[in-house]
Every structure is written in C-alpha cells, then in structure tokens.
Amino acid sequence: MSSKTWLITGASKGFGREWTEAALGRGDRVAALSRTAGAFDDLVAVHGDAILPIQANVTDRVAVTVAVRRAAQHFGRLDVVVNNAGYGLFGMVEEVTEQQARDQVEVNLFGPLWVTQAALPLMRAQGGGHIVQVSSIAGVFSLPGLGVYHASKFGLEGFTASLAAEVKAFGIKVTLVEPAGYATDWAGPSAVHAQRGDAYDEFRAAMARPSAKRGDPSATREAILTLVDADEPPLRIFFGQGPLPLMRKEYAARIEEWERWDEVSQAAFGA
Structure with a gap:
C-alpha cells in the first residue's frame, strides 16, 4: 500500500499525537497542526522531513487556509485530513458564560x-481524499452538565452528514469518529469549567457516580489506520467499548416517544 499524506489538527496531544505517531511510524507523512511552537521537535528529530509542524489556531480561518495550502504544497497532496482539535466545556446550560459558549463553538464546530472548506478544493483537484471528523458519543446523545459541548458536537455531526453526500461524487470520503471516554486530557488540563451555581448542587449530587474506566488512547492507533485504509469507510464509527449498547437504548427510547406522540404529530399537519 502506498504511503499517505495526512493533515492532523490538535496533533500535539491526545488522539492527535497518537495518530501522528502512528502515521509516521508506518512511513506516512504528516502536516501536524498545533497552537504550541516546538510541540513536535522530538518527532522532527526522529522522522525529519516526513513531518511538517505548523503552528496555527483552528479558530483563525485565514491561518487555517494558509496552513492547509502550505501542507499540500509541501507534500504535493493531502490524502487524509483529521479534524481532531477540540476540548470539553463543563457546566449546566444556565451557568455557561457567553464567552465560554462562543469559544467552545469556535473550536469544536467552526x-x-x-479546515474542511480549505481542504475540499485541493481534494477535488487531486481526485479524492478522506476527511475524518473527531466527534464523540456526545454528538449522538446528551448528558446534563455538557450542554454546550453537546451542541458543538451535534453541529459537527450535522454538517458532516450533509458534506458526505455533497462530495461523494468527487471521490472524497467522509467519516465521523465517535469516541467513548478515553484517558486523554479532554476532561483534564484542556477542559474548561463554568462557575457552579448553588441552584444545581442537589442535582449534581444526585447524578454523581463513580468514574468509569477510560480507554487507552494508544489503542486507537490501529483503528485509525484501518479506517483510513478502507476502500469504503463508514460515515460513522464508534471508538471504544460501550457506545453501541448505549445508543441502542437511546434510540429505542426516542422512537418509542415519537410513536407515543404520533397522533398529536399527525394532527399538527392539518387537513
């Protein structure tokens, strides 16, 4: 199999770092984006010109466009674009500030x-490519205390599903990766927490539960390589144990509720 050229955002930490190393380790080339200068010095020392470090903030549309073009010009093409940059915002909907909400959507959705808009003309011109959006199980169901985070991931899921249909004829593949809980710094140093209001103290106490076991981020390396190598990759794929049984229960409950209220729904259409 011929080597691939990747562009990965948020490549200095978590899944981004794991997948950057996985791609380089098998002889692929990677344009690695991070907000932090020098984040990839160690990888450059090992892999040389196979990695192109780019310092850029994904919320800066102009900088993103320049970064994508630079990567394509440097390597000659872009086979895989992975939108991995993102973080968690914890807080009840009422507690989240305007700036926190805007920042969350700027990073996780915009x-x-x-990046996708910048990459599409290049992929069309070269006759194909694969865009991988790192979503979450939080993009297909919701929990209290993460409302705005859910909003950002539901939005990502929405435009990506439309995108997949729009670009199929150009040979461009699109996949939403929906991880479960992993031992990344998503809920640690990278997370933002809204100031807690005492109105929700009892609710928080009632919903408190032991921390679930988190997956090993390094275990996703083979999975991401298998995904981008597939002739017909899925539009959606869970990473981790547990999401599928959870989603079966979640969607069964949705259908049951829609069916229970269907008489009202039908009447709302008019004669």
Whole structure:
C-alpha cells in the first residue's frame, strides 16, 4: 500500500499525537497542526522531513487556509485530513458564560468547518481524499452538565452528514469518529469549567457516580489506520467499548416517544 499524506489538527496531544505517531511510524507523512511552537521537535528529530509542524489556531480561518495550502504544497497532496482539535466545556446550560459558549463553538464546530472548506478544493483537484471528523458519543446523545459541548458536537455531526453526500461524487470520503471516554486530557488540563451555581448542587449530587474506566488512547492507533485504509469507510464509527449498547437504548427510547406522540404529530399537519 502506498504511503499517505495526512493533515492532523490538535496533533500535539491526545488522539492527535497518537495518530501522528502512528502515521509516521508506518512511513506516512504528516502536516501536524498545533497552537504550541516546538510541540513536535522530538518527532522532527526522529522522522525529519516526513513531518511538517505548523503552528496555527483552528479558530483563525485565514491561518487555517494558509496552513492547509502550505501542507499540500509541501507534500504535493493531502490524502487524509483529521479534524481532531477540540476540548470539553463543563457546566449546566444556565451557568455557561457567553464567552465560554462562543469559544467552545469556535473550536469544536467552526474549526473543523474552516479546515474542511480549505481542504475540499485541493481534494477535488487531486481526485479524492478522506476527511475524518473527531466527534464523540456526545454528538449522538446528551448528558446534563455538557450542554454546550453537546451542541458543538451535534453541529459537527450535522454538517458532516450533509458534506458526505455533497462530495461523494468527487471521490472524497467522509467519516465521523465517535469516541467513548478515553484517558486523554479532554476532561483534564484542556477542559474548561463554568462557575457552579448553588441552584444545581442537589442535582449534581444526585447524578454523581463513580468514574468509569477510560480507554487507552494508544489503542486507537490501529483503528485509525484501518479506517483510513478502507476502500469504503463508514460515515460513522464508534471508538471504544460501550457506545453501541448505549445508543441502542437511546434510540429505542426516542422512537418509542415519537410513536407515543404520533397522533398529536399527525394532527399538527392539518387537513
């Protein structure tokens, strides 16, 4: 199999770092984006010109466009674009500030949109490519205390599903990766927490539960390589144990509720 050229955002930490190393380790080339200068010095020392470090913030549309073009010009093409940059915002909907909400959507939703828009003309010109959006199980169901994070991931899922249909004829593949809980710094140093209001103290206490076991991010390396090598990759794929049984229950409950209220729904259409 011929080597691939990747562009990965948020490549200095978590899944981004794991997948950057996995791609380089098998002889692929990677344009690695991060907000932090020098984040890939160690990888450059090992892999040399196979990695192109780019310092850019995905919320800056102009900088993103320049970064994508630079990567394509440097390597000659872009086979895989992975929109991985993102973080968690914890807080009840009422507690989240305007700036926190805007920042969350800027990174988790608009960031992937800007990267995708910049990459599409290049992929069309070369006759194909694969865009991988790192969503979450939080993009297909919701929990209390993560409302705005859910909003950003539901938005990502929405435009990506439309995108897949729009670009299929150009030979461009699109996949939403929906990870479960992993031991990345998503809920650690990278997370933002809204100031807690005492109105929700009892609710928080009632919903508190032991921390679930988190997956090993390094275990996703083979999975991401298998995904981008597939002739017909899925539009959606879970990473981790547990999401599928959870989603079966979630969607069964949705259908049951829609069916229970269907008489009202039908009447709302008019004669």
